[in-house]
Amino acid sequence: MIKLFVGLGNPGFEYQGTRHNAGFWWIDALAEQLKVSLQPDAKLQALMARTQIKGETLWLLAPQTFMNLSGKSVAGLAKFFKIAPENILVVHDELDVAPGEAKLKKGGSHAGHNGLRDIHAQLGSDQYWRLRLGIGHPGDKAEVVNWVLKKPTPDQREAIHACIDRTLKAVPDLLAGEMDKATRLIHTHKKPHKTAANPEPQKPPSP
Numbered sequence: 617m618i619k620l621f622v623g624l625g626n627p628g629f630e631y632q633g634t635r636h637n638a639g640f641w642w643i644d645a646l647a648e649q650l651k652v653s654l655q656p657d658a659k660l661q662a663l664m665a666r667t668q669i670k671g672e673t674l675w676l677l678a679p680q681t682f683m684n685l686s687g688k689s690v691a692g693l694a695k696f697f698k699i700a701p702e703n704i705l706v707v708h709d710e711l712d713v714a715p716g717e718a719k720l721k722k723g724g725s726h727a728g729h730n731g732l733r734d735i736h737a738q739l740g741s742d743q744y745w746r747l748r749l750g751i752g753h754p755g756d757k758a759e760v761v762n763w764v765l766k767k768p769t770p771d772q773r774e775a776i777h778a779c780i781d782r783t784l785k786a787v788p789d790l791l792a793g794e795m796d797k798a799t800r801l802i803h804t805h806k807k808p809h810k811t812a813a814n815p816e817p818q819k820p821p822s823p
Contacts, residue, residue, distance in 0.1 A: 617793035618745065619703040620675045621646060622690055624731040627680040633773075635751040636683060636764040638709040639731075642749060642780050643678050649784055654678055662689040669791055675699075684730040687738030694739065704744040705790060706735060709764060713750030716775030718783050720747055720795075720802045745795075747802070749779060779805070 623643025624636075631637055647654050647665055654663035654676060663678040675697070679689035694704060702722070708731055713719055722745045726732035736742050752772065754763040768776060782805070789798035 617672075617703060618705045618790040619673065620677060620690075620694060620699050620705070622677045622679070622686075622704065622706045622735075624683060624686050624706060624708040625678065626683050631765070633767045634765050635709055635768050638749040638751060638776055638780075639707040640678055641777070642707040642747070642783070643676055645780050645784060646787065647676055649787070650674075650676075652676065656680075660689045660692050662693070664693070672791070673697075674791070685734055686731040687734035687736070690735050691738035701739055701741040701744040704739075705747055706732065706744055707747040707749065708732065709751045710748035711751060711753045711760065711764070713748055713752075715750050715752050715768065715772040716779050717750040717805050718747060718779050718802050719750075720745065720786075720799045722746070722795075745790075747783060749776060749783075751776065 621643060623639035623641075625631065625638070625640030626634070626636055643654070650667055652665040652667045654665045657664045660677070661679065661681045663680060665676040667674050667676075675693060677689060677693055679686040681688055690704070690706070693699070694701070708729060710719065712727075723743045725742070726736050732746070735744070751764065751768065754760060767773070783802050786798040786801045789795070789801065
């Protein structure tokens with residue numbers, strides 16, 4: 617059962633539309649879906665919302681410490697309210713997943729993601745859930761930093777936002793602890809067929 621949803625990103629206007637902020641986009645969409653407002657919390661150095669779903673308390677968190685210090689906010693809230701790592705879902709951008717696709721997993725390496733690296737260190741555990749939103753890879757390791765701090769192309773952004781809409785449908789399963797059902801929903805992705813701007817009607821096959 618997920619009790620704390622965390623979206624990762626960098627604060628500030630200049631970072632709003634960048635790939636590294638995909639986690640922020642997701643948590644904003646969840647807040648809108650739940651009709652709650654993320655408010656500044658100076659102690660946590662984060663935007664935070666608290667609500668009740670079927671009698672259970674649920675937290676939404678968007679750390680405002682910059683990506684590489686994300687764990688400070690996450691661990692601060694988790695330890696104060698005694699939320700175990702396995703009840704936390706961290707939503708973040710993922711280079712090794714294509715735009716429009718997402719992967720759900722629990723535990724494992726931070727794979728070089730600075731936000732996850734700090735959460736690992738601050739929580740003292742890797743046993744939290746991650747929702748990895750695909751942003752694609754530039755193809756050259758040397759270009760990764762530049763890639764994540766730039767805005768996606770319009771097509772990529774559309775794919776990422778469609779993915780956010782789709783993965784939000786798994787929230788009831790995540791809240792209920794139905795992680796297998798949530799995983800199946802999140803991992804099922806039908807790629808749209810490409811069409812021309814003015815496609816001609818298809819002709820029936822010859823008899």
